[in-house]
Every structure is written in C-alpha cells, then in structure tokens.
Amino acid sequence: MARALILIGGTVMGSGLLYVQAAQRLGLQPITLSADPTRYDHFTAKGAETIRVDTDDLDALIRECSRLRATYDIAGITSAADSFYATASKLCRHFNLPGPNPEAIEQCLDKYTQRQLLAASGVPVPAYRLAANAADVADSAAEIGLPVIVKPAVGSGSVGVRLCSTADEVVEHTNHLLGGQHIWRSAPRMLIEEFAQGPYYTAEIMGNEVVAIGTGDFDCPPHFVCRGFTYPAQLTDDEYERIVAxxxxxxxxxxxxxxxxxxxLRWTTRGPVVIEVNPRLAGTPFPQLVRLAYGVDLITEHINLVIGNEWDLRRRHSHIAAARHLIADRDGTLDWIDGDSQAAAISGVTEVKFYVQPKKPILRKGDYRDCIGHVIAASFSLPRTEAILQRAVDVIGWSITPFPGR
Known part of the structure; x- marks a missing residue:
C-alpha cells in the first residue's frame, strides 16, 4: 500500500508546490484536499493527486481521509497555509498522527489573543487595542498615539494592513475595512497597534531551535508589500542572541x-519587538532562501516530522541568499512580461518566477497580491548577491495598460 501525505488547502504564489515536490522525493504520494483546486498552481504538479472537498467542514475532511485510508497508508497530514493549519492539526489528532496542538494554533492565529498571551508573558510587543467599530478604532488610535497600524485581527499576507499617520487616515482605512471591500470570515474585529519602527527581522524555528534569522524590507507605503528578503541577517552576536531569546x-x-x-520582529529603541508569530512555515521565498543560505530544507524536515521520521537541521554551508519581489506599479491590464530566461541565465540566480500571465487584470490591493513575481540569488558575499539580484531584476520588464477611464 502506497504511503501518502495529505495536504489541506493550498497557497497562491506560495510553497504548496514545494511541499508536493518534497513529499515525492521522500517516496510519498501527495494528495491535496481543496475546496477550489483551480486557485493553486501546485495542483498541476506531475503525479500529484487533487480531491475537491469543503475545507471548512471538518467532518467532510475526516470522511475523505477515512475513505483514502482504504487505498493509502496515510503517513501524515499537514498544510502549507496558515488558514488551514489548525484544521490539519485537528485531523492529525483525530487519526492519531504526529501534529501540533490545535488549540495553540487557533489562539495564535487570532492576533489579539496572541498579543494578550505574549504581553502576559513579558514578551515585548507594540501597544495594542481591539476594536469592533469605527468609534472604537478612533478611540484606540487616540489612546495609543499616531501613527498607528490598523489591521484585521485575523489574516495574513498584510491583507487589510495600513499605517495611518493622521486621524483622517484612521477613519478612511476603517471605512475601507468595514465598507464591504474586505472579506471577513467572522464578525469584524480590528487590531490597532503602535507603529514599531526599526529594521525588520524574521526568525525561522523548527521545534525549539532557531534555524535562521533573515531581514527584509517593504514597499508601497502606507501599505506593507514585501520588497525583498536576505538570509542570514547581518547581526552582531548580541543582536543575534537577543532575537533568538x-x-x-x-x-x-x-x-x-x-x-x-x-x-x-522589528528592532526598535527598546530592542527586538515581536510584530507577529505565525505557527507554521513562512511561505515562498523563505524556504528557498534558508536552503540556499544554510543548506537546511525546512519543508523536507517539516514533512519528516509530520510522518514520524527524524529531522536533520544541521547547517551544511554558509552563503548569502536574497530574494526580490517584482511589484506592480499601476492598475490595469498586463500587456506583457518577459526577461525571465535572461535573468535565470545569470550566474548566481537560482529562481525566477512570474505569478501572472499577459492579458490578466492587475488591481493592486496593498498586500502580497501586488507582487507579480520574484527573483532569488545566492553567493558567498552580501555585495555580490545584491549585485547579482539587481542585474537580474534589471533585465526583467513588463507593461501595464491602465483601465479605461483611469
């Protein structure tokens, strides 16, 4: 009987394909359960199996997994997306498979509950308030003091997140969130936070071990669209130890x-301050960067843990890896995008990927969906990696024709 890895849901422009490929390298049959397989690029992977299931219905998922057990030896169940990770952990518990604590995952996905637990334990976090309506948001912003971050209490990918520097901007963004343009999966709840200013860092942890610390920057203010990331971050020993702690x-x-x-995290005047904790692997391009920088394949080792194997987090080398996102500069129709083959041919470039195809509409949202592609490069030094990356980005071009009347 073939051994299978069940993947719940998927990730757009994410690491779902990497999970499928890693599972196949480990001799597993990847089977993805999704409510809408057409949304995700990794379902077209050769040899991968996809089944349409309502992923919001735990009982339906249990029935489907039970049915699959007649054909496969289900070695493990997991997900590449935070919105499905708690569900995957519940399935692991039901079928007595290795997995995280579902309750811990769920409370972590609620940013307000997460903030409360962190603050109660003395973990440095920005000042914060919870709001359910426009009046609460305005009062909270006044209490904390401008500028503030206004964002949904549940979500990812910087969706609905904005830096508000004036009271008018607070009102404007609140009206945007509550006016029907933002999709709420439950009753609207907004988090108002102090703007923690300083360099951005991200720590990748497996079990209780910090495997990697990277740094990144953002574009398109007052929104937070990821521009690029570099591993490892250039830190002093003291800075590294404080971020790890x-x-x-x-x-x-x-x-x-x-x-x-x-x-x-952000490194502020009071040291490292936690912006957010995600109880799962970060998506693309983080796994690729960690593998290039350290030789540690986080996705493969995560799957090893999920199926009950021992993992191996030993660093095999020390390179500098960096990624740059290609960000749409206007709304409209994408006429063309090219230069990927020329960029990929540059020595040191390890990956070039476009997320959109010509003739597709581009409508910027101020979040991860504004990224239309990425480039990844690696070398033995930071200046060289940055030069390789810039050279690759410079040969890529695209054209967007504005929508009529704009």
Whole structure:
C-alpha cells in the first residue's frame, strides 16, 4: 500500500508546490484536499493527486481521509497555509498522527489573543487595542498615539494592513475595512497597534531551535508589500542572541514548539519587538532562501516530522541568499512580461518566477497580491548577491495598460 501525505488547502504564489515536490522525493504520494483546486498552481504538479472537498467542514475532511485510508497508508497530514493549519492539526489528532496542538494554533492565529498571551508573558510587543467599530478604532488610535497600524485581527499576507499617520487616515482605512471591500470570515474585529519602527527581522524555528534569522524590507507605503528578503541577517552576536531569546520566549508564551514557527520582529529603541508569530512555515521565498543560505530544507524536515521520521537541521554551508519581489506599479491590464530566461541565465540566480500571465487584470490591493513575481540569488558575499539580484531584476520588464477611464 502506497504511503501518502495529505495536504489541506493550498497557497497562491506560495510553497504548496514545494511541499508536493518534497513529499515525492521522500517516496510519498501527495494528495491535496481543496475546496477550489483551480486557485493553486501546485495542483498541476506531475503525479500529484487533487480531491475537491469543503475545507471548512471538518467532518467532510475526516470522511475523505477515512475513505483514502482504504487505498493509502496515510503517513501524515499537514498544510502549507496558515488558514488551514489548525484544521490539519485537528485531523492529525483525530487519526492519531504526529501534529501540533490545535488549540495553540487557533489562539495564535487570532492576533489579539496572541498579543494578550505574549504581553502576559513579558514578551515585548507594540501597544495594542481591539476594536469592533469605527468609534472604537478612533478611540484606540487616540489612546495609543499616531501613527498607528490598523489591521484585521485575523489574516495574513498584510491583507487589510495600513499605517495611518493622521486621524483622517484612521477613519478612511476603517471605512475601507468595514465598507464591504474586505472579506471577513467572522464578525469584524480590528487590531490597532503602535507603529514599531526599526529594521525588520524574521526568525525561522523548527521545534525549539532557531534555524535562521533573515531581514527584509517593504514597499508601497502606507501599505506593507514585501520588497525583498536576505538570509542570514547581518547581526552582531548580541543582536543575534537577543532575537533568538525573544523568539523562543514566544513559543513558551503561546504553547508552541512542535514543528515550524515563524516570528516577525522589528528592532526598535527598546530592542527586538515581536510584530507577529505565525505557527507554521513562512511561505515562498523563505524556504528557498534558508536552503540556499544554510543548506537546511525546512519543508523536507517539516514533512519528516509530520510522518514520524527524524529531522536533520544541521547547517551544511554558509552563503548569502536574497530574494526580490517584482511589484506592480499601476492598475490595469498586463500587456506583457518577459526577461525571465535572461535573468535565470545569470550566474548566481537560482529562481525566477512570474505569478501572472499577459492579458490578466492587475488591481493592486496593498498586500502580497501586488507582487507579480520574484527573483532569488545566492553567493558567498552580501555585495555580490545584491549585485547579482539587481542585474537580474534589471533585465526583467513588463507593461501595464491602465483601465479605461483611469
């Protein structure tokens, strides 16, 4: 009987394909359960199996997994997306398979609950308030003091996140969130936060071990669209140790420590401050960058843990890896995009990927969906990696024709 890895849901422009490929390298049959297979690029992978299931219905997922057990030896169940990770952990518990604590995952996905637990444990976090309506948001912003971050209490990919520097901007963004343009999966709840200013860092953890610390920057203010990331971050020994200590304190505060965790921080005047804890692996391009920088394949080792194998987090080399996102500069119809083959041919470039095809509409949202592609490069030094990356980006071009009347 073939051994299978069940993947719940998928990730657009994410790491779902990497999970499928890693499962196949481990001799597993990847089977993805999704409510809408057409949304995800990795379902076209050769040899991968896809089944349409309502992923919001736990009982339906249990029935489908039970049916699959007649044909496959289900070695493990997981997900590449945070919105399905708690569901996957519940399925692991139901079928007595290795997995994280579902309760810990769910409380971590609620940013307000996460903030409360972190603050109660003494983990440095920005000042914050929870709001359910426009009046609450305005009062909270006044209490914290401008500028503030206004964002949904549940979500990812910087969707609905905005820096508001004036009271008018607070009102404008609140009206945007509550006016029907933002999709709420439950009753609207917004988090208002102090704007923690300083360099951005991200820590990748497996179990209770910090495997990698990277740095990144953002574009398109007042929104937060990821521009690029570099691993490892250039830190002093003291800075590294302080980020590690704060990151591991998050695990204790949130009841995490099984499998992957991603911690986002800002280095402020009071040192590292936790912006967000994600109880799963960060998506593309983070796994690729960690593998290039350290020789550690986080996705493969995550799957090894999921199926009950021993993992191997030993670093095999020390390179500098960096990624640059290609960000749409206007709304409209994408006429053309090219230069990928020329960029990929540059020595040191390891990956070039476009997320959109010509003739597709581009409508910027101020979040990860504004990225239309990425380039990844690696070398033995930071200046060389940055030069390779810039050279590759420079040969890529695209044209967007504005929508009529705009």
């Amino acid at each position: 704060v990151s591991l304190s998050c695990l204790r505060a949130l009841g995490l420590g099984w499998g992957p965790t991603n911690v986002e």
